Amino acid sequence: MNFKRTISTLGRYLGINLLTLLAAAFADILLSAVLLRFSSHALTIACFAVAGVFAAVFCFGLTENTIPQEKKRMAGCILVITIPFCAALFFVIAPLSGREYNWPVKFFAMAQLAAGFFLWKNKLYDDAETSGSNSFNNP
Numbered sequence: 849m850n851f852k853r854t855i856s857t858l859g860r861y862l863g864i865n866l867l868t869l870l871a872a873a874f875a876d877i878l879l880s881a882v883l884l885r886f887s888s889h890a891l892t893i894a895c896f897a898v899a900g901v902f903a904a905v906f907c908f909g910l911t912e913n914t915i916p917q918e919k920k921r922m923a924g925c926i927l928v929i930t931i932p933f934c935a936a937l938f939f940v941i942a943p944l945s946g947r948e949y950n951w952p953v954k955f956f957a958m959a960q961l962a963a964g965f966f967l968w969k970n971k972l973y974d975d976a977e978t979s980g981s982n983s984f985n986n987p
Contacts, residue, residue: 854926857914861930864906869938869956872899876952889951896952900959904931908967931964 876895880887911927938957942950 857910857926858930860910861907861927862934864910865903865934865938865960868899868903868906869896869953872896872952872956873949875899889948892948892952893955896949896956897959900956900961901963903934903956904960904963904967907931908964927964928968932961935961 872895876892879891879895883891907927907930935957938953938960942953942957945953
């Protein structure tokens, strides 16, 4: 994987994160307008946490679809580096977003980090299990 493609992939990851964060903000505004009675800070935090999980899933899907099969291990390493970087970036940006969105943006980052680690760990073990032979695969 050349340097230009790596930078392009990292830019796509950051773009996905920013778009899902923006979608979470719009969803929060929409839910607060529609469910005025149930609008609370917990709803905002839950909305941003769900968006963080979606961001991790979208980044993982991008990795699976754009990287050739023989370089999946390298792509996993890039994903493992990128998701904590984006989460740390959102932790730094969170205080700049004001008092109302400080904790929701932090929960976005935590949920993205947890989901990314979960997806990467399960994919790593799935690859290890399917590459070898076991008694269940052999008739």
